[in-house]
Amino acid sequence: MPDRELSTTGYLSLGLLAAHDWSAYQLAEQLGRGVAELWPSADRGRYAVLNRLAELQYVDTRQEHTGKRARTIYSITPAGREALAAWLTTPPRPPSVEFEGMVRVLLADQGSLDDLRMTLQRTRESALANREMFARYAAYISATGGTFPERRHLFALANTFMIGHYDHILAWTDWAEQQIAGWPDTVTPASANGEQVRDMLAPGRDVWEQGHPDGA
Known part of the structure; x- marks a missing residue:
């Protein structure tokens, strides 16, 4: 069963990570490429969402260094893929408009x-x-x-x-x-x-x- 406490933004983040490992900044970039027009709340609290995904063990993290700068890279885990697949079997919420x-x-x-x-x-x-x-x-x-x-x-x-x-x-x-x-x-x-x-x-x-x- 999909996690009831995980938001649509959380599953969206898992979906992006299912194809590629990303830093928080890179995820934000992807969310800005047309996704925000489809799901306006995607950019709100994205760091909290990543923390939640880590707590649920849906993502792993590692540190990468560019010179003296370090950044956290997120990758989806098998549990994260299972959670995403389970969520996709559930009915979507009715469409809504923020206008x-x-x-x-x-x-x-x-x-x-x-x-x-x-x-x-x-x-x-x-x-x-x-x-x-x-x-x-x-x-x-x-x-x-x-x-x-x-x-x-x-x-x-x-x-x-x-x-x-x-x-x-x-x-x-x-x-x-x-x-x-x-x-x-x-x-x-x-x-x-x-x-x-x-x-x-x-x-x-x-x-x-x-x-x-x-x-x-």
């Missing part, structure tokens, strides 16, 4: 229309940058095999999802900017633009009706 821009959209009636436009614009800029980053990864993996060539088929699955994720955000920001183009402010459309709001909600209603043909 501050959407929180700002929900609260936009407490600010100005310019504030809302700024939120949409910054969200678009961020999505463009992140989509470019994953496109760059795709080109790099395609050309070289990447850092983990034995996993490039799996990276291809994940990369395609992330590109599609940012495509969706870009399409949504374009749509949202069109919707608010004629609004006088962020408050009155709730009562003055009833038909528009109903049209905006139509896709959701259609999905509901398709899934509940009997109206239940």
Whole structure:
């Protein structure tokens, strides 16, 4: 059975170590290569996670020296591989979204229309940058095999999802900017633009009706 006290970040670290021995700094580098966009909490408390993995005897450590500087290198143990394999047999948690821009959209009636436009614009800029980053990864993996060539088929699955994720955000920001183009402010459309709001909600209603043909 997988260890209930070990976080997803812990298993992610084991997964990285399953392919290569790394120092804490090198692990952080790997987590920064697109992983943080998929699992934002991966970079938080990573040193504590490594300590936990050592306590559970899921990793071994050794010291390497470069001149007078020493660094700790972590390697996965057989017990660590067994724990990782056991975790992969369990159901994943449901997907979740950490999206501050959407929180700002929900609260936009407490600010100005310019504030809302700024939120949409910054969200678009961020999505463009992140989509470019994953496109760059795709080109790099395609050309070289990447850092983990034995996993490039799996990276291809994940990369395609992330590109599609940012495509969706870009399409949504374009749509949202069109919707608010004629609004006088962020408050009155709730009562003055009833038909528009109903049209905006139509896709959701259609999905509901398709899934509940009997109206239940």
